[in-house]
Amino acid sequence: MKWTNRGHQFDEIGKRFHDVEEIIIYGAGEYGMKLGKLLKGIKAPFVYLDDFKKSKGTCEGVKVIYHKDLEEEMKKKKCIIILALGRENAGIVLKGLELQGLRYGENVFDIHSFMNYYIYIYATYGLNKCIIQDCSVMGVFKCSLKCKHCVGAFPYMNNKENTAIDNVKRDIDILFSKIDYIKEFGMVCGDILLYEDTEEFISYVMENYSDQIGNCTVLVNGMLIPRQSIIDTVKKYNLPVMISNYDTVKGWKERHDRLIEVLSSNDIKVVDIKMKEWVDLGWTERKYHDNAEKLFDACGGQCRAFQDGKLFYCAHALTANRALYGLDDSEEGLDLTTEEDNIKKIITEYHLGYNKNSNLKMCHYCNGVSNVNQNTIPVAVQLER
Numbered sequence: 001m002k003w004t005n006r007g008h009q010f011d012e013i014g015k016r017f018h019d020v021e022e023i024i025i026y027g028a029g030e031y032g033m034k035l036g037k038l039l040k041g042i043k044a045p046f047v048y049l050d051d052f053k054k055s056k057g058t059c060e061g062v063k064v065i066y067h068k069d070l071e072e073e074m075k076k077k078k079c080i081i082i083l084a085l086g087r088e089n090a091g092i093v094l095k096g097l098e099l100q101g102l103r104y105g106e107n108v109f110d111i112h113s114f115m116n117y118y119i120y121i122y123a124t125y126g127l128n129k130c131i132i133q134d135c136s137v138m139g140v141f142k143c144s145l146k147c148k149h150c151v152g153a154f155p156y157m158n159n160k161e162n163t164a165i166d167n168v169k170r171d172i173d174i175l176f177s178k179i180d181y182i183k184e185f186g187m188v189c190g191d192i193l194l195y196e197d198t199e200e201f202i203s204y205v206m207e208n209y210s211d212q213i214g215n216c217t218v219l220v221n222g223m224l225i226p227r228q229s230i231i232d233t234v235k236k237y238n239l240p241v242m243i244s245n246y247d248t249v250k251g252w253k254e255r256h257d258r259l260i261e262v263l264s265s266n267d268i269k270v271v272d273i274k275m276k277e278w279v280d281l282g283w284t285e286r287k288y289h290d291n292a293e294k295l296f297d298a299c300g301g302q303c304r305a306f307q308d309g310k311l312f313y314c315a316h317a318l319t320a321n322r323a324l325y326g327l328d329d330s331e332e333g334l335d336l337t338t339e340e341d342n343i344k345k346i347i348t349e350y351h352l353g354y355n356k357n358s359n360l361k362m363c364h365y366c367n368g369v370s371n372v373n374q375n376t377i378p379v380a381v382q383l384e385r
Helices: 011-017 030-041 067-076 087-099 111-127 163-179 198-212 228-236 252-265 292-299 313-327 342-349 359-365
Strands: 023-025 048-049 062-065 081-083 108-110 131-140 183-191 213-218 218-220 242-243 270-273 303-307 311-314
Touching: 011 111, 023 030, 023 067, 023 252, 030 111, 030 183, 030 213, 062 067, 081 087, 081 111, 087 108, 108 111, 111 131, 111 342, 131 163, 163 183, 163 198, 163 303, 163 342, 183 198, 183 313, 198 213, 198 228, 218 303, 218 311, 252 270, 270 292, 292 303, 292 359, 303 313, 311 313, 313 359
Parallel strands: 023 048, 023 081, 048 062, 081 108, 131 183, 131 303, 183 213, 218 242, 242 270
Antiparallel strands: 303 311
């Protein structure tokens, strides 16, 4: 979407969240817990409504009320209700709430639309805070694999010099000075275990900004065993290690099993990411698409990247462009080094799809992510070395 009123695109929607004093999470199950963790992270006032857990009085330190208490609670404070329920149950509860005079989209929201859209506007207009879903700093361009269809096109880069740790730390400082909370944070990279300063990167983030991060994970491809100092650092901060499943690669399983053994012996949590297939973004096809604006709006990819003081909407487009196309993307990044008025609103708009040109230049060469792209390919097919 193209900016038409930069810094004010969501002013009308934002009025719904002015002076909201409390969020009521209707349901303290899996959905409710995820939302509760996020609201704690941004220090938003909230309670749970759950008749099954009211007898305990609190849930993970948060007040729990009964359904019968709802009317009284909303008389005392300006509240919005988030239905953290399955779709069928949410529909039944919504009907009852609307019969009581509440309105969907005004003071009642379902968990999916709120978590994926409205919460960013609520944080900005209700709390004067800026949050984004997923963002990583640029750091490592080397990789231990050469995947033909790598989403970031790392094997095709000519210059694979890693980013100096001082530059990475400067970017981290700038990023967290403007963004109050990032749900998922890490490093955009080929293989983080090939970074000379992985330990310092992790320590710097966790010592200075852990309260602004929902999850900080270490993502690896299973090909390398981390040096002991990395293992010690990961263990110190109790971070999980996520391993992408590339069992189609020759020799991968043996290396993966050895890695699991090493991490488990050090009491480090391991999460295996198993994928039956990849989505082909189409970078190497170099096929030009005319419908870039339509694709951009429908795609909604969440992988933001940060480098040299700028926030970039799509990490994959950023690295693939530098590896294969060399297009001028200098105007596509959002500069966070300036003291611009309404910067939190501008960042929120950018995160939700507004920009100067209504799309990215690389959208013309991309097939899009899985919600708009059904072109699947085998996992981790390797280039001939």
